[in-house]
Amino acid sequence: MNELLKAPRPSPFGLWNQTAAARPIFPQLESDFTAETAIVGGGFCGLSAALHLAESGTQPVLLEAEEPGFGASGRNGGQVIAGLKLDPEEMIAKFGRERGEALHRFSAGTADLVFSLIERFQIQCEAHRGGWIQAAYAPKVLAGIERRAGELMARGENVELLDASAMSELTGTNFYRGGMLDRRSGMVQPFSYARGLARAAAASGAMLFGNSRVKRLIRENGHWRLETAKGSVLAKEVLLATNAYLGDLHPGLRTAMIPVASYQLATDPLPGDLDRAILPSRLPVSDLMQLGVYFRRDDAGRFIIGGRGSFTERERPDLFDRIRQHARKLFPALRAINFPVRWGGKLALTVDHLPRFVTIEPGLHAAYGCNGRGVALQTLMGKLAAEHMRGIRHDDLPIATLPPARYPFHSLRLPAMVAISNLRSLRRIFARD
Numbered sequence: 001m002n003e004l005l006k007a008p009r010p011s012p013f014g015l016w017n018q019t020a021a022a023r024p025i026f027p028q029l030e031s032d033f034t035a036e037t038a039i040v041g042g043g044f045c046g047l048s049a050a051l052h053l054a055e056s057g058t059q060p061v062l063l064e065a066e067e068p069g070f071g072a073s074g075r076n077g078g079q080v081i082a083g084l085k086l087d088p089e090e091m092i093a094k095f096g097r098e099r100g101e102a103l104h105r106f107s108a109g110t111a112d113l114v115f116s117l118i119e120r121f122q123i124q125c126e127a128h129r130g131g132w133i134q135a136a137y138a139p140k141v142l143a144g145i146e147r148r149a150g151e152l153m154a155r156g157e158n159v160e161l162l163d164a165s166a167m168s169e170l171t172g173t174n175f176y177r178g179g180m181l182d183r184r185s186g187m188v189q190p191f192s193y194a195r196g197l198a199r200a201a202a203a204s205g206a207m208l209f210g211n212s213r214v215k216r217l218i219r220e221n222g223h224w225r226l227e228t229a230k231g232s233v234l235a236k237e238v239l240l241a242t243n244a245y246l247g248d249l250h251p252g253l254r255t256a257m258i259p260v261a262s263y264q265l266a267t268d269p270l271p272g273d274l275d276r277a278i279l280p281s282r283l284p285v286s287d288l289m290q291l292g293v294y295f296r297r298d299d300a301g302r303f304i305i306g307g308r309g310s311f312t313e314r315e316r317p318d319l320f321d322r323i324r325q326h327a328r329k330l331f332p333a334l335r336a337i338n339f340p341v342r343w344g345g346k347l348a349l350t351v352d353h354l355p356r357f358v359t360i361e362p363g364l365h366a367a368y369g370c371n372g373r374g375v376a377l378q379t380l381m382g383k384l385a386a387e388h389m390r391g392i393r394h395d396d397l398p399i400a401t402l403p404p405a406r407y408p409f410h411s412l413r414l415p416a417m418v419a420i421s422n423l424r425s426l427r428r429i430f431a432r433d
């Protein structure tokens with residue numbers, strides 16, 4: 001059979017599960033006990049919160065429904081991107097100069113935290129900090145990138161503009177008119193990074209439990225009881241770090257975000273000539289096409305490409321096909337190459353593209369809304385949440401004081417919500433612009 005027609009092997013976690021560092025085993029919760037702080041969800045956010053809480057002297061308990069990294073954190077593109085979706089001047093227009101600049105500084109440091117944790121805990125996760133390319137095909141998009149780069153350079157950030165020939169040299173395709181190289185950013189093997197964070201949190205004193213889905217949150221004498229199938233934890237301060245995997249745990253929080261899927265495909269390690277020709281710089285790329293495509297290589301030489309997935313739980317083979325077609329448009333030599341692995345995961349969108357750290361009820365907090373940029377951001381959000389749970393306030397950070405933004409018409413089915421919500425802005429989320 002023609003290689004191109006072979007169906008990719010569907011896999012719940014995809015490539016990263018196959019190449020990740022060894023899986024740390026955490027027991028299931030099987031008793032009832034009391035803790036000062038507890039975290040629901042073992043993605044980057046929950047694991048970072050557990051690590052930072054443990055380092056601050058409390059012994060947090062983390063309850064994960066499956067295993068650390070099971071959610072978006074073990075499935076994403078591994079692009080460690082500094083900054084938020086909003087540019088500095090947009091944040092200033094929204095929050096005023098002082099708070100807007102504070103938010104810019106906060107977001108500019110997200111990748112620093114990731115790479116410093118990797119260094120400090122010697123996490124083996126194919127970490128590279130050579131930069132990240134934001135690529136533009138359309139003139140209008142390029143103009144936006146030029147404005148963004150100007151705002152960042154004016155603030156001393158390590159970014160530079162790339163013309164068409166520089167783009168071609170770095171990416172190996174002539175498709176793009178130009179782009180921006182953001183040297184603050186980089187990439188990791190995301191599942192290995194999640195597992196490394198889990199190990200670091202446990203070694204620092206956090207108690208981690210796997211296969212321990214929290215079924216109910218019960219208010220009890222000013223504390224919160226987290227009930228699982230075989231045990232419970234009673235805690236004064238609780239963080240919901242479940243992002244798009246929240247499910248029915250807190251119906252109110254559910255209306256504050258839209259969970260959407262992103263899909264990825266990977267080749268086997270590329271043979272010699274293609275290995276040199278495709279993405280020779282090895283820098284991860286996000287492209288501002290409607291499909292919101294992002295691509296990279298891994299250390300073994302595979303080519304990995306992702307893009308917009310379904311707005312429902314149902315898998316959309318046609319969207320996998322579109323992503324694959326786009327890969328072959330960028331790099332015609334890939335027409336002869338099979339993409340044997342495919343997978344997807346869910347991320348959380350907020351109505352204004354900003355992440356949230358909110359206190360829903362006394363002692364019950366949530367950090368969510370990565371808007372497709374959560375590898376670095378959710379690591380820092382976890383640290384912010386840990387500090388907040390230990391009594392440190394961040395009043396200069398708008399995300400720490402914004403109310404949970406409700407999505408209008410959330411009770412409608414997802415596709416309808418997406419249609420009602422600003423389609424242009426959804427494209428923007430996926431395009432990581």
Ligand SMILES: Cc1cc2nc3c(=O)[nH]c(=O)nc-3n(C[C@H](O)[C@H](O)[C@H](O)COP(=O)(O)OP(=O)(O)OC[C@H]3O[C@@H](n4cnc5c(N)ncnc54)[C@H](O)[C@@H]3O)c2cc1C
Pocket residue numbers: 040041042043044045046063064065066067068069070071072073074075076077078079080081212213214215241242243244245246247249261262263264294306344345346347367368370371372373374375376377378
């Ligand atoms: C395919 C894809 C590609 C992406 N690519 C990138 C990228 O390249 N760069 C980037 O910056 N961002 C990317 N993102 C976004 C990024 O992966 C997420 O923002 C980030 O991983 C979210 O981390 P988190 O800890 O908040 O949530 P998650 O990693 O989703 O973790 C939530 C956890 O909560 C657990 N959970 C849920 N309910 C319960 C319960 N009741 N009890 C116990 N546990 C529970 C889940 O099992 C899950 O493990 C991508 C996302 C996807 C899906």
